[in-house]
Amino acid sequence: MKPIKLTLMLLAFFAVSVKAQQKVIQLYPGAAPGSENWNWTEGESENNAFNTKVIYNVVHPSLGVFLPDASIATGTAVIICPGGGFHTLSINSEGNDEAKWLNQHGVAAFVLKYRVVHSLTNDPVGELVAQMAKKDFEQQVSKVIPLGIADARLAITYVREHAAEYNLSPSRIGIMGFSAGGTLAAASAFNYTPANKPDFVAPVYPYFPPALQSAIPADAPPMFITAATDDNLGLAPHSVNLYTKWIDSKHSAELHMYAKGGHGFGMRKQDLPTDNWIERFNDWLGLKGFLNPIDPKAVSPHEKEQQAENNRKKYDEAFHKDWANIKRYDADNSKITAAADKSKSVVYMGDSITDFWINADPSFWNGKPYYNRGISGQTTTQMLVRFRDDVINLKPSVVVILAGINDIAENNGPIKLEDVFGNIQSMALLAKAAGIKVVLSSVLPAVAFPWRPGMEPALKVERLNAMIKDYANKNHIVYLDYFSTMADEQKGIPKALSGDGVHPNLAGYKVMEPLAEKAIAEALKRK
Numbered sequence: 001m002k003p004i005k006l007t008l009m010l011l012a013f014f015a016v017s018v019k020a021q022q023k024v025i026q027l028y029p030g031a032a033p034g035s036e037n038w039n040w041t042e043g044e045s046e047n048n049a050f051n052t053k054v055i056y057n058v059v060h061p062s063l064g065v066f067l068p069d070a071s072i073a074t075g076t077a078v079i080i081c082p083g084g085g086f087h088t089l090s091i092n093s094e095g096n097d098e099a100k101w102l103n104q105h106g107v108a109a110f111v112l113k114y115r116v117v118h119s120l121t122n123d124p125v126g127e128l129v130a131q132m133a134k135k136d137f138e139q140q141v142s143k144v145i146p147l148g149i150a151d152a153r154l155a156i157t158y159v160r161e162h163a164a165e166y167n168l169s170p171s172r173i174g175i176m177g178f179s180a181g182g183t184l185a186a187a188s189a190f191n192y193t194p195a196n197k198p199d200f201v202a203p204v205y206p207y208f209p210p211a212l213q214s215a216i217p218a219d220a221p222p223m224f225i226t227a228a229t230d231d232n233l234g235l236a237p238h239s240v241n242l243y244t245k246w247i248d249s250k251h252s253a254e255l256h257m258y259a260k261g262g263h264g265f266g267m268r269k270q271d272l273p274t275d276n277w278i279e280r281f282n283d284w285l286g287l288k289g290f291l292n293p294i295d296p297k298a299v300s301p302h303e304k305e306q307q308a309e310n311n312r313k314k315y316d317e318a319f320h321k322d323w324a325n326i327k328r329y330d331a332d333n334s335k336i337t338a339a340a341d342k343s344k345s346v347v348y349m350g351d352s353i354t355d356f357w358i359n360a361d362p363s364f365w366n367g368k369p370y371y372n373r374g375i376s377g378q379t380t381t382q383m384l385v386r387f388r389d390d391v392i393n394l395k396p397s398v399v400v401i402l403a404g405i406n407d408i409a410e411n412n413g414p415i416k417l418e419d420v421f422g423n424i425q426s427m428a429l430l431a432k433a434a435g436i437k438v439v440l441s442s443v444l445p446a447v448a449f450p451w452r453p454g455m456e457p458a459l460k461v462e463r464l465n466a467m468i469k470d471y472a473n474k475n476h477i478v479y480l481d482y483f484s485t486m487a488d489e490q491k492g493i494p495k496a497l498s499g500d501g502v503h504p505n506l507a508g509y510k511v512m513e514p515l516a517e518k519a520i521a522e523a524l525k526r527k
Contacts, residue, residue: 021096021111025063027154032061034147035115042113045088048125050264054088055113056124061151063158064111066099067166074106075294076172076285077163078202079155083179083264086141086148087117087128090266094178094204097267098278105282106291108166110159114151114184117144145183145212152177152184153196160195169294174200174221176281178266179235182206186242189221190214197221200288202281205231205263208238216245222252224284226277228261235263254284324385325375336371336394345369346520347391349383349427350402352376353444353503361509371396379406379415380423387427392434398523399431400480400516402441404468405502408460409449417460421467428477437523439516440472442483447492450500458491476526480519482512 031038038059046053063079082095089095091111099109117140119127131137156173163170175198177185182203189201191214198221205227223246227239239255246253261274269275285291346369348354354374358365365372373390375382380403391399406412407420428438442465447458465483472479486508488494492501497508504512 021064021066021099023065025065025110025158027061027063027151027158032059032115032147032151034150035059038115038118040118043119043122043124045122045124048123049129050084050088050090050125052090052268053092054084054125055082055091056084056088056116056119058089058113058115061115061154062113063155064096064099064113065166066096066103066109066111068103068106068108070167071298072106073108073167073293073295073298074172074291075167075169076106076290077108077110077159077166077168077174078102079110079112079152079159079173079175079198081112081114081148081152081175081177081181081184083177083181083205083266084116085128085132086144086180086183087119087131088124089113089116089181090178090264093266093268094181094264098176101267101278102282106293107285108168110155112152112155112181112184114148114181115144116148117141141180148180148184149187152188153192156188156196156198167295172199172290172294174198174202174290176202176204177206178204179233179264180207183208183212187212189223190217192217200224200285200290202226203239203242204266204277205235206238206242207233207235208242210241213245216249216251220246220249220251222288224254224281226256226258226280228258228263228265228274230260231263233263252288256280324382325378326386326389328375329373329390332371333389333394343397344524345371345394345396346398346400347371347373347394347396348400348402348516349387349391350374350400350441351378351383351406353405354402356503357509357512360504360506361513364509364513374402377406377411378403379412380404380420380427381407381412381415384423384426387430391427391436392430395434396436398437398439398520399427400439400441400520401427402443402480402482403427404443404464405446405457405461408443408446408457408464409452409455417464417467420464421471424468425471428471428475437478437526439478439480439519439523440468441480441516441519442468444482444502444504445487445491445493446502447490448501450502462491478519478523478526480515482515485515486511 040057042057044055080095080098082089082091084090095111099111102109160170160173175185175188185201186203186206186208188198200222202224225239225243227236229236243253243255258274260272265274355376358372383403404420407415431438443461449455469479486493497504499505
C-alpha cells in the first residue's frame with residue numbers, strides 16, 4: 001500500500017488497465033450488402049502458424065467496444081482493423097491488445113470484425129499461407145477488399161452517430177489498421193462523405209498498392225504511418241509511398257520506418273524498437289490535440305501520469321528525510337495531555353487500512369477516545385520505529401495493532417515472515433511493558449496487490465495470521481480475527497467489501513467495527 005496520494009493515482013490506472021470489451025455492436029441490421037448469400041459460420045483459431053488468436057469466416061461485421069475509465073476519457077475514439085491477409089483477423093495482437101492500451105491513455109477503441117475470404121477448413125492460417133504462394137492471390141482477395149472497406153466506412157459512421165452515447169467528440173473519430181486492416185484504414189482517407197470521413201488515419205505496415213489509390217482529397221485527414229524496412233512481405237514501400245504522396249499534397253503526415261521488426265509486429269514483444277511504436281502513435285495523438293479531454297473538468301492521462309510522478313518524488317524525498325514518518329502525528333500527539341482521562345482510550349496502530357478508516361467512516365471515530373495512528377504504505381519495521389512516539393507516549397489503555405500486509409507486498413524490499421511477526425511481537429512486548437493492553441489483529445485477506453502484480457499474497461497472509469494467533473493465545477493477548485469474517489472462497493476480500501481487493505470500503509469497515517470494539521472490550525476486562 002503506497003502513500004495515499006500515490007495509491008489512489010495508481011489504483012485509477014490499474015482499474016483502467018484491466019478493462020475488457022464491454023459490448024459488441026452489429027453493424028448491419030440484417031445481411032450485409034454484397035454478401036447476402038454467405039451462409040458459413042464465424043470461427044476462431046488459436047492453434048495456428050501465427051501463434052495468436054485469429055477470427056475467420058466473418059459474415060456479420062461487428063464492433064467490439066472498449067471504453068476508457070471516465071476519469072481519464074479524452075473523448076477521442078479509434079476504430080481498429082486487425083490484419084490477416086483478408087482471410088483472417090488477428091484479433092488480439094492487432095486489435096484487442098491495442099484497444100486496451102489505448103483505453104489506459106483515455107482513448108475509446110472499437111475493434112472491427114470485417115468481412116474476409118471464406119475459409120474451407122478450420123485452419124484458416126494454413127489456407128492463407130497456401131493461397132499467398134499463388135500468383136493470383138491479389139486477384140482472389142480483390143473481391144472481398146471493397147466489402148471490408150465498406151465495413152470500415154460504416155464503422156466510422158456508426159461511432160460518429162453514437163458519439164454522445166459514448167461521451168465522444170464527433171470530430172475525433174479516427175481509424176487504425178494493420179496490414180490488410182491497413183488497407184481499410186488507408187482507403188478510408190479517400191472518397192469519403194461527411195458521415196464517414198475519419199478525423200485521423202493510422203495505417204500500420206499497410207498493404208496499399210497504387211491500384212487502390214485515387215486523388216487525395218483537399219481536406220484529407222492527418223496520417224500516422226509505421227512499418228519496418230525488413231517487412232518480409234515486401235510492403236515497406238507501400239508506407240513510404242503513402243507518406244510521400246501525403247506530404248507532396250501538403251497534408252499532415254508522420255512516418256516511422258523501423259530498421260527491424262518484420263511484418264505483423266502489432267503488440268508482439270520482440271525486444272526491438274518496434275515494441276514501442278504505439279507510444280509514438282500516442283505522442284502523435286497528443287501533438288495533434290486528440291488527447292486533450294473534451295470535458296474541461298477532466299484531467300488528461302498525461303497530466304495524471306505527471307501528477308503521479310510528482311507525488312512519487314515528494315514521497316521519495318519525505319521517505320529519506322523521515323523514513324518512519326515519525327513527524328506525521330507529531331502535532332496531534334502534542335495535544336494529548338497526561339492529565340486527560342485515558343481509562344478507555346485506544347490507539348489504532350496500522351497502515352493504510354487504518355489510515356483510510358477515519359475518512360471512510362468518521363462516525364465510528366467521532367466522540368470516542370480513539371486515536372488513529374495509521375500511515376499508508378508502512379511496513380511493520382517502520383511502525384516499530386515510531387511505536388514509542390505514536391503509542392507508548394500517549395499512554396492509552398489499549399493498542400489495536402493491524403500490520404503486515406505491506407511487508408508481504410515487499411514495499412521496502414523482501415522480508416521473511418518470521419521477521420514480520422517478530423516486529424509485531426516486539427510492538428506487543430513494548431506495549432505490555434508500558435502497561436498498555438494489546439489487541440493483535442489478523443491481516444485482512446488479499447489475493448493480489450494492485451500496485452504490485454504477481455505477488456500472490458494469500459498463502460503468506462494465512463501463515464502470518466497463524467503466527468499472530470498462536471502468539472496471542474499463548475500470551476493472554478486478545479486476537480482480533482478480521483480474516484475469518486471477511487475472506488471469500490478464494491481467500492481474498494469480496495468486492496462487496498473492497499474496491500481494490502485490499503482496502504475495505506465503507507461496507508468493509510462496517511464489518512470490522514463491531515469486531516474491533518468487541519476485542520477492545522475484552523482487552524479492557526483482562527488483568
